[in-house]
Amino acid sequence: MNENEYTRFVRLYTKVERDLRQFIRSLLPSWHDADEVLQLAALVLWKKFDQFESKGEDEEVDFIRWACVVSRFEALAYRKKLARDKLVFREEVFELMALEAIEEVDDRQSERKALEHCLKQLSSAQNEFIRLAYTPGVKVKELALKAGVKPEAFYMRLNRLRKKLQSCVQRSVQSQQGV
Amino acid sequence: MMNRTSQSEQQESLIDDYINGVISEAEFEVFEQQLKEDPELRARLRQAIAIDEYLREDFASQCEVTATWGDALKGNDLAEGEHQTKLVAEKKVAWWPMAVAATLAIGCLVYGLSFFSTTEYAKEYAKKGTESDVAQQQLDGEPPEEDSSKGFAEGFAEGFAVLHELNGNHEKYQVGKTLGAGAFKIEEGAAELHFFCGARVVLEAPAEIRIISAWEAKCIEGRLRAEVPPAARGFKLVTESSEIIDLGTEFALEISDGDATVEVIDGEVAVLHRSELETRLRTGEARYLPKIGDSEARAYSSISPTKNFLEVESKRKESFGVWLRESESLARDERLLAYYNFQDIDHVVPNIANQGDEFSDASIVMATKEDGRWPGYKTALDFRRAGARARVNIPGEFEALTLMAWVRIDSLDRSYSALFMGDGYENGEPHWQIKEDGRLMFSVMIDDSRQPPGNPLSGGIHRVYFSPVIWDFSKSGEWLHLASTYDPEQREVRHFVNGECVHEDTIIDKYYTDTLRIGAGEIGNWGQPFRRVPTFAIRNLNGRIDELGIYGAALGKDEVKEHYLRTKVQF
Numbered sequence: 001m002n003e004n005e006y007t008r009f010v011r012l013y014t015k016v017e018r019d020l021r022q023f024i025r026s027l028l029p030s031w032h033d034a035d036e037v038l039q040l041a042a043l044v045l046w047k048k049f050d051q052f053e054s055k056g057e058d059e060e061v062d063f064i065r066w067a068c069v070v071s072r073f074e075a076l077a078y079r080k081k082l083a084r085d086k087l088v089f090r091e092e093v094f095e096l097m098a099l100e101a102i103e104e105v106d107d108r109q110s111e112r113k114a115l116e117h118c119l120k121q122l123s124s125a126q127n128e129f130i131r132l133a134y135t136p137g138v139k140v141k142e143l144a145l146k147a148g149v150k151p152e153a154f155y156m157r158l159n160r161l162r163k164k165l166q167s168c169v170q171r172s173v174q175s176q177q178g179v
Numbered sequence: 180m181m182n183r184t185s186q187s188e189q190q191e192s193l194i195d196d197y198i199n200g201v202i203s204e205a206e207f208e209v210f211e212q213q214l215k216e217d218p219e220l221r222a223r224l225r226q227a228i229a230i231d232e233y234l235r236e237d238f239a240s241q242c243e244v245t246a247t248w249g250d251a252l253k254g255n256d257l258a259e260g261e262h263q264t265k266l267v268a269e270k271k272v273a274w275w276p277m278a279v280a281a282t283l284a285i286g287c288l289v290y291g292l293s294f295f296s297t298t299e300y301a302k303e304y305a306k307k308g309t310e311s312d313v314a315q316q317q318l319d320g321e322p323p324e325e326d327s328s329k330g331f332a333e334g335f336a337e338g339f340a341v342l343h344e345l346n347g348n349h350e351k352y353q354v355g356k357t358l359g360a361g362a363f364k365i366e367e368g369a370a371e372l373h374f375f376c377g378a379r380v381v382l383e384a385p386a387e388i389r390i391i392s393a394w395e396a397k398c399i400e401g402r403l404r405a406e407v408p409p410a411a412r413g414f415k416l417v418t419e420s421s422e423i424i425d426l427g428t429e430f431a432l433e434i435s436d437g438d439a440t441v442e443v444i445d446g447e448v449a450v451l452h453r454s455e456l457e458t459r460l461r462t463g464e465a466r467y468l469p470k471i472g473d474s475e476a477r478a479y480s481s482i483s484p485t486k487n488f489l490e491v492e493s494k495r496k497e498s499f500g501v502w503l504r505e506s507e508s509l510a511r512d513e514r515l516l517a518y519y520n521f522q523d524i525d526h527v528v529p530n531i532a533n534q535g536d537e538f539s540d541a542s543i544v545m546a547t548k549e550d551g552r553w554p555g556y557k558t559a560l561d562f563r564r565a566g567a568r569a570r571v572n573i574p575g576e577f578e579a580l581t582l583m584a585w586v587r588i589d590s591l592d593r594s595y596s597a598l599f600m601g602d603g604y605e606n607g608e609p610h611w612q613i614k615e616d617g618r619l620m621f622s623v624m625i626d627d628s629r630q631p632p633g634n635p636l637s638g639g640i641h642r643v644y645f646s647p648v649i650w651d652f653s654k655s656g657e658w659l660h661l662a663s664t665y666d667p668e669q670r671e672v673r674h675f676v677n678g679e680c681v682h683e684d685t686i687i688d689k690y691y692t693d694t695l696r697i698g699a700g701e702i703g704n705w706g707q708p709f710r711r712v713p714t715f716a717i718r719n720l721n722g723r724i725d726e727l728g729i730y731g732a733a734l735g736k737d738e739v740k741e742h743y744l745r746t747k748v749q750f
Contacts, residue, residue, distance in 0.1 A: 022232045026225045030200055031235065087197075087207045093214050100218070101225055108229055115233045128360060134238035140199070159195040166230050 009049050013042065016064040019108050023068050026101050027075045027094055029087045037078045041071040061106055068102045111169050118168035126161055133158050190220055194227050338652055339393040344371040346491045347384065353748075354554070355587070355656040362389050362399075369484060377411035378425070380404070383484030391417075398439070404431045404483045407446075421468040422451040430460075431483035437470030442479050450474070492555075498749050499553035505745045506726070507531075514581075514732040516573050516697070521725045524548050524558050528569055528702075532728075541569035541702055551725030552585060552658050552748050559725035562703035563589065567719050570706065573697040577731035580695050582611045582621070583662040583675075583742060588650055588722040591615045595705075597718040598661070599727065602706040604638050607696040610705075611663055612718065617650035619674050619682075621663040625690050638709050642690040646674035646682040658725075660743045666733030667693035673736070678743030680736050695731075702727060 020041070025034035045067055054062040075098075082088050089097065119127065132143065133154075144154040193210040196202040202210065214221050338357040345354050347368020358372065364387040372380045375393035382388065386401025395415045407414045407425040416423045419437035423430070428446030432439060441450060442465035450458045450466060452474040460466055465477040506520045515532035517539050523529060528541040543560065546567040551557030560569055582599050594615050601608025601624075610622045620643050627639035650659070662675040667686060674682040699706065703724060708716035726746060734742070 018232065018236060022225075022229050025232060026228050029197075031232075087202060087204065089211060089214070093211055096215070096218075097221055097225070100221060104222070104225065111226075111229060112233055115230065115237075119237075130234060131238050134234050155195070155199050155201065158199070159192075162195075162227070162230055162234070163191070165234075166226060169230065170226070 005049065009046060012060060012063045013045065013067075015060055016067055017042075018112075019064055019105055020067050020071055022108065023098075023101050023105065024071050024075050026097050027072070027089065028079065029082075029089075033078065033082070037071065037075050040078070041067070041074045044074060045070055064105050065102060068098075068105060072098045072102075107173070110173055114169045114172040115165060117172060118165050121168065122161070122164070129157065130161055190223070194220075194224050197224070198227055198231050338375070338655060339390050340372045340374045341656060342370065343373045343379070344369075344491065346370070353657055355658070357653065357655040357657075358390055359653055360390055360392065362387060364388075374411070374414065376414055377408050378414040379406045381406075381484055398432060398434050400434060402431070402433045402482060402484045404444070405429065418468060419470045420453050421474070424449040424451075426459075431481075433482040439468040440477060440482060441466055441468060442477075442482060444483060495553050496556060499556040501749065502553070502557070502746060509728070509742070509745065512730070514730045514734075515728060516575070516577070516731045517571065517727075517729045519702070519727045521551060521558055521560060521727075524560070528560065530571075539571055539573050541571045544568050544570060546703060549723055551723065552587075557725055559587070559723040560703065561723045562720040563722070565717055565719055566704075568704035568706070569702040571697075571700050571702065573700065573729065575696070575731070576607070577695045578693050579667060579731065579733040580609055580623075580665040581662065581728070581730035581732060581734045581739075582609065583660075583728045583730070583734070583739065584724055585658055585726040585746065586661050586720075586722060586724050587656060587658045588613065588720070589655055590652075590721045591617060591650065592721055593718055594714045595620070595718045596720045596722070597701065597703055597705050598720065598724070599729070600701050600705040600718070601697055602699040602701065604641075604707075604709070605696075605698075606639075607692055607694045608700070609665070609695065609697070610643075612705075613650065613720075614645070617648040619646035619649050619661060619663065619676075620644070621665065621672060621674065623665060623690075623692060623695065625692050640690070644672045644674070644682070644684045646676075649674075649676045649681060658748070660747065662734070662739045662742070664733040664739070665695070667691060669733070671733070675736075675739045675743075677747075678740040680739070697729070 017038075021034055021038050024037045024041070025031060028034050028037065048070065052063065052066050056062050076091075076094070079088055079094065119130075122130070132138070133140070140154055140158075141151045144151040190213065193202065193206060193213070196206060197210060214224065338359055340358045342352055342354055342356045342358060345352055345365075345368065347365065349365060349368070352363075352365075352370070363370075363372065363382075365382060365384040367384045369384060370382045370386075372382070372390075374380065374390075374396075378394075380388075380396070381404045383402040386403060387399040388401075388403070389397040389399060391397060394411075394413065395417065397417045403416075405414065405416065405425060406429050407427065409427060412425065412427055414425045416425075416432060418432075418434055418439040421439060421441075423432065423441050426447040426449055429444040430441060430446070430448050431444055432441050434440075441448065441460065443460045443462050445462050447462075448460050450460060450468065452458070452466075452468050455474060458466065458474065463479050465479045465482075467475045467477045503522070506522075510518050510520070510531045511533050512518075513534055515534055517530045517535050518532035519528045519541055520531055521528055524543070526543055528543065530536070530539045530541070544566065545564050546560040546562050546569055547564070549559050549561040551559035560567075562568065584598060586598065588596070591613060592615070596613045596615070597611075598613065599609070599611045601610065604610060604624050605627050606624050608624050610620070610624075612620050614620055622641050622643040624638065625640045625642070629640050644663075649661075660675075660677045662673075664671070664673045664675075665686075666672070670686040670691070672684045672686060673680050703720045705716070705718040708718070710716060728742075
């Protein structure tokens with residue numbers, strides 16, 4: 001494979017990595033699992049990159065769809081390795097989620113833009129809270145302990161803020177589509 | 180059969196639990212079954228995951244700042260020199276190094292978040308309170324069951340340190356105040372902060388720091404000294420160009436225009452200056468850390484500020500004396516049914532109102548004697564234990580009522596926190612309390628023989644008059660002057676905070692009474708709840724009261740203001 005192929009792959013992969021990560025996460029029980037699979041999938045994608053063909057006008061859209069299909073197999077294999085007692089979707093649900101997620105994958109870009117806008121609408125205290133909750137390596141239990149509250153209360157607030165963001169994102173995506 | 184709303188709520192909570200990784204096996208089984216049958220639920224789950232991912236990635240890629248949060252909150256020992264790399268490794272989720280680099284770079288450019296500011300926060304709260312007020316007041320009394328987390332005072336995570344001591348004239352700060360993320364600045368005198376990690380920092384004015392977490396602060400200007408006990412090892416101060424991590428005991432820092440000097444009074448610190456390798460400083464060593472350029476060793480010159488708080492002590496004593504004289508003069512007000520100034524507490528809190536009698540002394544049950552507004556001089560009762568209360572008996576009937584108190588709320592962890600409550604909540608008896616969302620409540624029972632329609636568990640026909648939100652976590656530990664007046668003649672109910680009227684309401688016919696009674700009642704708790712559900716029945720105040728006046732008349736706005744000014748802490 002020549003140097004151009006390499007550059008092209010990196011460009012495409014960089015663009016879709018986060019969508020791909022979300023896709024895998026929707027099939028597996030945790031971000032940790034999703035990240036494991038993402039690493040494996042990235043390697044497979046590179047190995048099979050010569051099989052990728054862009055048929056349509058949008059190479060990126062074709063690439064993410066192809067990447068999702070490849071990753072789905074990786075996720076499926078990984079899922080089987082997870083212990084049975086883990087909270088893993090049974091194959092039926094797994095497949096439904098995968099099929100539908102591939103269909104939706106184009107929507108995610110506009111959602112991300114909307115979220116940036118929605119985050120700005122939160123108060124600075126709310127923003128700070130989210131930032132705190134999403135600090136890498138932070139354990140909610142420890143964080144709640146430090147703040148002197150019950151983890152349940154912490155989650156409750158986090159859930160509320162996320163919901164707020166989610167409905168804001170939904171609203172703004174819908175209004176964009178309406179125009 | 181579940182109705183639509185509760186099913187959708189239940190689904191929302193399953194999604195949340197699944198995403199937060201706290202779903203139980205039984206719940207997961209239900210969730211999976213519903214996912215199988217419901218395409219809409221699947222779509223909602225995917226969207227929730229997407230939001231979660233955006234937040235994770237966007238905030239995770241705030242490189243520097245977030246990495247230090249991680250350290251700080253984990254309380255790990257940086258001396259091991261390992262987990263900084265570990266943290267970075269955690270972030271490198273993808274195998275493709277270039278891709279990772281690109282993602283991080285994008286994230287860093289997009290988000291420059293401002294730090295939280297207390298005043299903005301308070302404004303936001305005041306607004307929220309007013310909006311929800313109207314709806315709440317339509318309610319006949321207290322709602323029967325409520326999600327105990329609903330009104331949870333937001334912003335709790337912002338408490339990172341407490342202002343332990345303060346010298347000088349500072350309008351903005353009060354000793355005992357909880358400080359959140361954000362700037363702390365003094366123009367004169369000195370201050371001692373106790374970080375929640377256990378570190379103690381003394382600042383000498385003019386000084387400015389920015390509190391980042393319970394484990395970290397950024398130093399902008401001034402001199403300071405940090406005492407770090409073993410439990411707080413890893414406490415970190417950052418400057419423009421450096422990070423100073425305490426590995427035990429005590430160090431001093433002086434900073435001016437971004438150039439810093441650090442010296443170790445006792446123990447050891449790790450210093451990271453710009454891109455230099457980590458330097459360790461031991462007792463008696465000092466180092467210059469300029470904003471630009473390399474660090475240099477310096478001779479130890481005792482830059483540490485001295486703990487100069489003796490002066491505060493004498494001022495405090497004087498100020499307490501002023502209050503004591505005012506208090507004795509206020510006790511002569513003939514409208515007082517009872518006046519407790521919480522001095523000379525011994526099993527009872529004496530009613531010192533000249534018109535009062537010994538029968539209305541308050542008997543202390545489980546409440547503990549603690550420092551009041553003038554630590555070391557003024558006493559208060561603390562009601563944080565679940566059964567804590569002070570019982571009173573105030574006979575008679577009155578045509579109006581004023582309840583006025585100095586209250587320190589540490590936390591609102593009950594659905595309702597009692598200030599002063601009539602025992603049985605029978606006709607004419609008042610309830611004065613604070614809801615968990617920070618709103619002051621005043622109510623009088625109008626007719627305990629009838630139940631309001633739609634609320635069969637209520638004690639009878641009554642109306643709760645809510646103030647806007649007057650408390651959030653930023654006020655934890657702060658002494659507030661609270662008052663509520665009930666004036667049937669003028670048909671007015673008012674709430675006051677620190678002498679200012681924050682809410683006025685009209686008494687309508689349906690909720691009118693001009694015959695008020697107290698009889699048996701309690702300070703800081705509720706004696707005879709008519710429902711036994713803990714969220715309803717347990718109402719002890721997590722905080723302190725150090726002055727309470729109960730008047731058989733409605734005080735005017737000016738009078739409340741005057742009372743506040745005459746009894747507040749003045750330095």
